[in-house]
Amino acid sequence: MPEPNFLPIEDYGLIGDMHTCALVSKEGSIDFMCWPQFDSPSVFCRLLDGIQGGHWSVRPVQEGGFMTKQQYLAASNILQTRWINEEGVVTMNDFFIVENKQEGTSGSVRTRSSVLVRRLECIRGKMRLRICICPRPDYGRKADKATISEDKDGWLVDFANSQLRLSIYPKGDIDVSLQDGSLAYCTVDVQDGDEIFFALYEQNPKTTNMSSIACLKESEIKTNLFWMNWAQKLQYVGRYRLMVERSLLILKLLTYQPTGAIVASPTFSLPEAINGKRNWDYRYSWVRDASFTVYVFLKMGYGGEGEAYINFIFNRIADWQKAGADKALPLMFSIDGVSELPETELDHLSGYKNTRPVRIGNGAAFHTQLDIYGELMDSIYLYNKHGKPITYDQWLSIRAILGYVCKIWRDPDMSIWEVRSRKENFVYSKIMLWVAFDRAIRLSEKRCFPCPKRLEWMEYRDTLYDEIMDQGYNPTMGSFIQSYETRTAIDSAVLIAPLVFFIAPNDPRFLGTLDTILKSPEKGGLTSAGMVFRYDHQKSDDGVGGREGTFCMCTFWLIEALTRAGIYDAKYLHKAVNMFENMLSFGNHLGMFSEEISISGEQLGNTPQAFSHLALVSAALNLDRGIARDIPAV
Numbered sequence: 001m002p003e004p005n006f007l008p009i010e011d012y013g014l015i016g017d018m019h020t021c022a023l024v025s026k027e028g029s030i031d032f033m034c035w036p037q038f039d040s041p042s043v044f045c046r047l048l049d050g051i052q053g054g055h056w057s058v059r060p061v062q063e064g065g066f067m068t069k070q071q072y073l074a075a076s077n078i079l080q081t082r083w084i085n086e087e088g089v090v091t092m093n094d095f096f097i098v099e100n101k102q103e104g105t106s107g108s109v110r111t112r113s114s115v116l117v118r119r120l121e122c123i124r125g126k127m128r129l130r131i132c133i134c135p136r137p138d139y140g141r142k143a144d145k146a147t148i149s150e151d152k153d154g155w156l157v158d159f160a161n162s163q164l165r166l167s168i169y170p171k172g173d174i175d176v177s178l179q180d181g182s183l184a185y186c187t188v189d190v191q192d193g194d195e196i197f198f199a200l201y202e203q204n205p206k207t208t209n210m211s212s213i214a215c216l217k218e219s220e221i222k223t224n225l226f227w228m229n230w231a232q233k234l235q236y237v238g239r240y241r242l243m244v245e246r247s248l249l250i251l252k253l254l255t256y257q258p259t260g261a262i263v264a265s266p267t268f269s270l271p272e273a274i275n276g277k278r279n280w281d282y283r284y285s286w287v288r289d290a291s292f293t294v295y296v297f298l299k300m301g302y303g304g305e306g307e308a309y310i311n312f313i314f315n316r317i318a319d320w321q322k323a324g325a326d327k328a329l330p331l332m333f334s335i336d337g338v339s340e341l342p343e344t345e346l347d348h349l350s351g352y353k354n355t356r357p358v359r360i361g362n363g364a365a366f367h368t369q370l371d372i373y374g375e376l377m378d379s380i381y382l383y384n385k386h387g388k389p390i391t392y393d394q395w396l397s398i399r400a401i402l403g404y405v406c407k408i409w410r411d412p413d414m415s416i417w418e419v420r421s422r423k424e425n426f427v428y429s430k431i432m433l434w435v436a437f438d439r440a441i442r443l444s445e446k447r448c449f450p451c452p453k454r455l456e457w458m459e460y461r462d463t464l465y466d467e468i469m470d471q472g473y474n475p476t477m478g479s480f481i482q483s484y485e486t487r488t489a490i491d492s493a494v495l496i497a498p499l500v501f502f503i504a505p506n507d508p509r510f511l512g513t514l515d516t517i518l519k520s521p522e523k524g525g526l527t528s529a530g531m532v533f534r535y536d537h538q539k540s541d542d543g544v545g546g547r548e549g550t551f552c553m554c555t556f557w558l559i560e561a562l563t564r565a566g567i568y569d570a571k572y573l574h575k576a577v578n579m580f581e582n583m584l585s586f587g588n589h590l591g592m593f594s595e596e597i598s599i600s601g602e603q604l605g606n607t608p609q610a611f612s613h614l615a616l617v618s619a620a621l622n623l624d625r626g627i628a629r630d631i632p633a634v
Contacts, residue, residue, distance in 0.1 A: 006050065006353045007031070009270060010588035010603040013070060013079045014250060017096035018257035019114050021266045023047065023607075024094050026070045026589070028081045029057035035137075035162065036114060036202065038256060038263050039283040039334055043135045043162050048269060048358055049349040054136030054144075056200075058092060058118065060085070061130045061187065072590060075231035076224050077249055079590075088125025090190060094118050099222040101229075117216060118198040122190035129190065131198070134183040137162040139346050139360070143182045153212060157184045158203060167199045169213045235301035236617075238624035243584060246591040247613035248300055251293075254610050256335035259315075260308025261285040262293055263335060265595070265606035269346075271355040272596055272605045276546035279351065281360050282595075282606040284341060286332045287313065287372040288416065290379035292614040298386040299621065310383045312337070313376065317397050325400050328408070331372045332365050341365040364418040371416055373405050374432025374439075378500060381439040384447070395449045402440050402457060409433045409460055416493050417534060421543030425484035427472035428493035430464060435500050437461035465502075469509070478512035482540055489539040490516055490525075492532050492554040495561045499618075505564035514561060514572070530582040531555045531597055549596035549604040555583050556615035563619070563626040573626050580623055583616075 012023040012031070022033035022044065031046040031053070045053035058081075060066050066085040073080060078095040097115040120129065135144045138161075145160040154169035155176045166184065168174060174196070176186045188196060197216045210216065230252065236244045254263050265282035272278035290313055297306035316337055320329050330339035343363035351358045380398060384390045390398075415426035437457045444451040451457075471484040472494075482491035494513060498505040505511075517532065519525025526533045531550035535542075559580045566573025586597050593612035595605030 006047075008602060009352075009594055009605075009607050010592075012047075012588075012592075012607065013072070013590045014253055014266070014592065014608055015077060015079050015094050015096055015116075016253040016266070017098050017114050018253065018255050021096070021253055022094075022116060023267070024070075024079055024081065026068050026081065027057075028059055028068070028083070028092060029055055030094075030116075031055050032267060033116075034266070034283070035164070037335065038266055041138045042140065043137050043164065045136065045140050045349070047267070048352055049140055051350075052136060052140040052348060054134050054140060056118075056131075056133040056135075058120070058129060058131050060090070061128050062087065070589060072246070072249075073224060074228075075245065075249075076227040077253055078220070078224055078227065083127065083129075085127075088122060088127040088190075088192070090120060090122050090127045090129065092118055092120050093220065095220065095223050097219045097223055098226045099219060100226065113202040113204060115210065115219070116200040117219065119216070119220060120188075120190065120194075120196040120198075122192055122194045124192055126189065126191045128187060130185065130187050132183060132185040133157070133166060133200075135159050135162045135164055140349055143180075146178055146182055146184050148176050148178065148184065151211065163203050164200055165203045167197075167201075167210045169197045169199075169216065172196075233301045235299070236621065238620060239627070240580075240584075240620040240624070243587070243591055244300070244617050244620050247617050248296075248302070250592060250608050250613050251296070251610060252302075252305070254608070255305060255308075256285075259335060259337060260305070260312040261333065261335040261337075262289065262309060262610055264289060264611065265609050267606040268360055269358040270352050270594070270604070270606045272548040273355075273546055273598075274353050274604075275355055276548065277357070278544055278546060278548055278605075279355060279357060279359055280364075280606070281343070281362050282609070284332045284334055284362060284365075285312070287316075287329065288331065288369070288375045289611060289614070291375045291382060292611065292618060294379040294387070295382050296614050296617045298382065300617065303387055306383065306387050310379060310387070313379065314394060314397065317401065321397060321400055325404060328368060328370075329372065329376075329401070329404070330365065331367065331369045332362065339365065363420075364414075367418055368411070368413045368423060369415055369418065369429070370408060370411065370413040371426075371429040371432035373401060374429075374435035374500070376401070377436040377439040377443075381443050384443060390443065390447065392449070395443075395447070398440060398443070399451075399453070402436065402453065405433065405436050406453070406456065406460060409437075409464065417491075417542060419542040419544075421541050424482075424486065425471070426491075426493075427468060427480055427483060428491065428496065430468050430472060431494070431497055431500065431502050434461055434464045434468065434502060437464070468502075473509055477516065478509075479516040480509065480513045482535055486540055489536060491535045491540075492517055492526050492551065492558065493534070495554065495557040498561055498564050499557065505561065506568040510561075511565060514558075514565060517558065518575075526554075527558070528599060530579045531586070532558050549598040549602075551596055552583075552586075552593050552609065552612035553595075553615045555579070556612070556619040559583065559619045560615075560622050563622045566626050567629060570630060573630055576623055576626065580619060 046055040157166040268281035269279040343361040412423035562576035594603040594607035
C-alpha cells in the first residue's frame with residue numbers, strides 16, 4: 001500500500017476505557033492504540049510510521065468527494081465521525097465499552113478485557129465504504145497473521161500475534177479478504193437504515209459477549225449513560241462550562257482505573273518540533289502533576305478520582321519508605337507503580353512526519369528534580385482541605401518526606417523542564433521546596449499533628465524565601481529569573497509563584513516578572529501571539545537542542561496569574577480574558593489540547609496532554625471568579 005500522508009496532530013480525537021485508549025482521525029482511521037493498557041506496546045501506530053505502524057481505517061470510496069464532520073456525543077466520550085455527500089450520509093460511533101459505574105471507578109477490579117466498538121449507520125441515501133484493519137504488534141516490529149472464519153451471524157477475524165479478534169455483524173453481503181496474510185479488508189455498500197458493528201477485543205473468555213448486534217447495541221447505550229452520568233457530577237457552572245466539561249472527560253480517559261494513576265499523555269514521541277529531537281514518552285504518571293490533578297478533581301466534584309490519585313501517590317511513598325527513604329522519591333511511575341522506566345529508541349519507526357528518534361521509556365525518571373516535593377505536599381494539603389482528612393499514618397509518611405527535604409533543599413537539580421545539561425539552582429524548584437515546607441507546617445497546625453521538627457522546617461522555609469528573593473530575582477531586569485546561575489534568562493515556570501501563594505499577585509516584583517514575560521521574544525519576553533514559550537533557548541542550554549512551540553500549560557498559568565493580578569488592576573483581568581479566549585481557539589475541533597502550539601498555530605507534542613487540560617480548568621475557574629468580582633453590582 002502507498003504511504004499515507006501524516007495527518008495534523010489536531011485532527012485526532014480520543015476514546016478509551018480507563019485502561020487503554022485510541023486516537024481516531026477526522027478521516028475515520030484509528031492510527032494509534034496501545035494494548036492492553038496505556039503503557040503496553042502499540043498495535044496501531046501509523047501516527048509514527050505510515051508503513052510499519054499499523055492502523056484501522058474506515059473510508060468512503062465513491063467518486064465525487066465527501067465532507068467529514070467529527071464530534072463527541074453530548075457529555076460523552078463516544079466519538080462520532082460523519083461522512084456527507086449528495087449521495088448519502090453515514091455516521092460512525094467509536095467507543096470503548098464502559099458499561100457500569102464499577103468499571104469506571106478508580107481502584108476497582110474489572111472482570112473483562114477492553115472492547116473497542118465501531119458502529120456504522122447510514123442515515124440518508126447510500127454509500128460505499130472500505131474498511132482495512134492491520135494490527136502491527138510490539139511497536140510495529142511484527143506483522144500480524146490473520147485468519148477469517150464465520151459464526152452464526154457475522155464474520156470473525158483472528159490475529160495470531162496480537163491475540164486480537166475482530167467481530168463483524170451482520171454478515172450480510174460483506175466479503176472479508178486478506179492481503180499479505182496480515183491486513184484484513186472489506187468493501188460494504190450501505191443504504192438508509194443499515195447498521196454494521198465492528199468489535200475488537202482479546203481472544204479470551206473474560207471478554208463481554210460480542211456475539212450479537214443486540215449485545216453491542218446495549219453496550220453502546222450503557223456506555224453513553226455511564227459518561228453522561230459521570231459528566232453530570234461536574235460542579236462548575238461558569239462561562240466556559242463546555243470546555244471545562246470536555247477537559248474533565250479527557251482527564252477521566254487518562255486515568256488508569258486499577259490504580260488511580262493518571263498518565264501525562266497517552267502517546268509517545270509526537271515531536272515538539274518537526275525534524276527536532278524533543279520526542280518523549282509521556283505514558284507515565286508524574287508526581288509533579290499531583291497538586292493540579294487533586295485540586296481540579298476535588299473542586300470540580302470528582303472526589304473519587306482525587307482520592308484514588310492521592311492513594312496511588314501514598315502507595316508509592318510507602319514503597320519508598322520500605323526501601324529506606326534515604327534516596328530521592330522517584331519523580332514518575334508507570335501506571336502500575338513501577339519507577340524503573342529505561343529510555344530506548346525504536347530505530348525501525350520513521351517518526352511523525354519522519355521526525356526521529358522515536359523513544360519509549362523516559363530517561364528523566366532518573367533525574368534529580370527537587371520541585372516534586374512541593375507539588376506533592378501541595379496535593380496532600382489540598383486533599384486534606386477539600387477531600388478527606390489525612391490520617392496519622394499518612395502524617396508520619398509526610399514527616400519522612402520532609403526529613404529527606406531537609407537534607408537536599410540547598411542542592412541544584414534539573415527541575416520541571418527536565419534539562420539534560422547541568423544541574424542548577426532553578427528558581428521554580430526553590431519556590432516549590434518552599435511550598436513543601438510551608439504546606440507541611442500549615443498541615444501540622446491545622447490538624448494539630450505532632451511535629452518535632454516544626455522549628456527547623458520554619459527556619460528552612462524562611463531562609464529559602466529570603467534566598468529566592470535575593471538570588472532568584474534580578475533587580476536590573478525587574479524580574480524573577482530562571483536560576484541563580486542563569487541571571488539574565490527568564491522562565492515562564494515562575495508564573496507558579498502567586499498560584500501557590502509564594503508571593504502576592506500585586507507585588508511589584510511579580511508584576512515586573514509578569515510584564516517581562518508578556519513581551520515578545522524579540523523584546524526579551526516569552527509571549528508570541530498570546531501564547532507563552534517555556535524559556536529562551538538562546539539564553540538557556542537545556543542539553544537537548546532544537547526548537548519547540550509555545551507551551552499550553554504555561555499559557556494557562558499566565559492567564560491565571562493575570563487573573564489574580566487583575567483583582568488589583570483591571571488591565572490585567574482584561575488581558576487574561578482576551579488571552580483565554582485566544583487560547584481556546586487553538587484547541588482542536590473537539591476541544592482537545594496537545595502539549596504545545598507552534599508559532600504557525602499547529603498542535604505539537606504528545607496529545608492530549610493532561611497538564612494542558614488541568615491548567616485550562618484551573619484558569620477557567622479562577623477567571624470566572626475574577627470576572628465576577630469585576631462586574632459592578634446593579
